[in-house]
Amino acid sequence: MTTLKQLLMHGSKEGLYAAVLDNGILVDYASQLHDPDQPGQVQPGAVMGNIYKGKVVNVLPGMQAAFLDIGLSKNAFLYIDDALHPNLEKREKQSAGKPSIRDVLRPGQELVVQVVREPGGGKGARVTTHISLPGRWLVYMPEAAYVGVSRKIGDEQERERLRIVGERIRQPEEGVIMRTAADGLPDDALADDASSLRELWQAVSEEASQKKAPAVLHLEAGLVHRVIRDMLAADIEEVIVSDRQLYKQVGSLVHAMAPGREKLVRCYEARDNLFDHFGISRQAEQALSRTIQLVSGGYIVWDQTEALTVIDVNTGRFIGSDNLEETIYRTNAEAAELIARLLRVRDAGGIIIIDFIDMESDANRQRISQQMEALTRMDRSRCTVVGWTRLGLLEITRKKSRLKALPSAVTTCSSCGGRGLLPQ
Known part of the structure; x- marks a missing residue:
């Protein structure tokens, strides 16, 4: 039995929406709402993956955590594991225990952090000092000092090849994780991805040295970029977008990030709502x-x-x-x-x-x-x-x-x- 897997993207005045259909069944979904007070701008609070320069406000030894001002309405939460150097954290877990948060951080201290959990439910964002920058083929970690391979790559020979490539393209103290999309890719494509992410991190570091906390250093890519990067898997056979403007944007990103697959992208020409036509709105309501x-x-x-x-x-x-x-x-x-x-x-x-x-x-x-x-x-x-x-x-x-x-x-x-x- 043949299957058809489709990636659909719909833009409206409320925001951008993406869905993956497997033989007409909704299997994945993502959305990015617009700010009703600023048309065309992302709704406040969508900060996952953003990098900030923050200032320590409170250090709480009883919780082994600290609160940082990163410029949002609520202070961000930093746990001790996320404050330690990645390599130090591993060593401490193998020894007697972790140091006290008071020995690691002090009020007024400035440091570069990345949001790993959105603010919500009365809580501020959770942040980490363990920076990771996702690319099309791999994830770059400036200080992780190891190579990882996606568990979804099952071929042990290919996993070993990717580990060897990862060790070759990373610099001392750097770490990389080979994503599922890296399966079968040539070495130079992986090296180029690592190089571009390294340049991005160098630009972020340079900006951090020039700015005072709290400050935004790097904004995670918008939904269209994330969808092409994360959801355009090898088994996607068709990409359908709702309008010409979105078609041009998606086509350009596919050309840059997945060259050779531009022919999968087409614009939905009918007048009715794209998500209604494919039953996504109905399936989404049932799923909720x-x-x-x-x-x-x-x-x-x-x-x-x-x-x-x-x-x-x-x-x-x-x-x-x-x-x-x-x-x-x-x-x-x-x-x-x-x-x-x-x-x-x-x-x-x-x-x-x-x-x-x-x-x-x-x-x-x-x-x-x-x-x-x-x-x-x-x-x-x-x-x-x-x-x-x-x-x-x-x-x-x-x-x-x-x-x-x-x-x-x-x-x-x-x-x-x-x-x-x-x-x-």
Whole structure:
């Protein structure tokens, strides 16, 4: 059976939206809203990946953390692990313990930090001194001093080749992580990517030496650039954009970042809404619902807090076969596939607890956890299946890429507290 994987981008006065469809099914989503008070400008708060020069405001020994003024409305949070030099952090973890935060930072001290978690929920941004700059083929880390390879590259011979290339192109104290897109690429393409990122870091460092804190040193690329960089995978067969202006921008970026694939890009010429035409708006609304139906007749209930996501699986109307255990397993297997997809679409992060329907068979529980492991390997964000708890719940952790992805297009009703999509 042939499959069609499409990347769609839609621009409106509210913002920019991107979606990936796999045979018409929504499997990934990203958005960037515009500031309603400044048309054409990104909504305030979208600071993930930005680099700042910050000033230490408070040092809290009891929390082994510090608060920094980086120029945002709320001070940023810096934990001790993110304040230590990357190599020092590894050595300290292997020895007696970490130094006190008071021995590392002091009020008034200035340092260069990068946002690793968006501000939200009454909290400021979380920042780190471990800078990483993502490129098309690799991630450049000025002080990491190691070479990593994406776990999604399974061929051990290719992994070893990339490690050797990484060691050759990095300078002392530098680190690189070969992204999945680096699979099979020639050495010179990887070297060029590392060189351009090194030049970017040198420019950021130069600016840091000239500015006083708080100051912005580097802004993460906008959504269009990030989408082409991160979502235009090798299996994407078609890129469709909503208007001519966006078509020119996307075509230019594809030419620069993925030369030879420009022919995949086309402009949507019809008058109706691109996302409505491909059913993305409908699928997005269903994906955001608290209760989501399974094809078999079962359903899942999805509850999400700031740091914890709880998912309950139910058989519903699905009566299955004469074998109860088989009915339960089939419902759980279908739910696992849906949950893995919705983790990407909703960009759920932190701790994820799934209450699958109780199974008597240890073999079936093992099959479900293995299925989740296989499905989450397709996730662009780091996702780990921790295993079954003593209460029979499946525990997963997932690194959240941004504070809001799909939910950024959602508003809360002032009367009933329900949530729904804003019209595009």
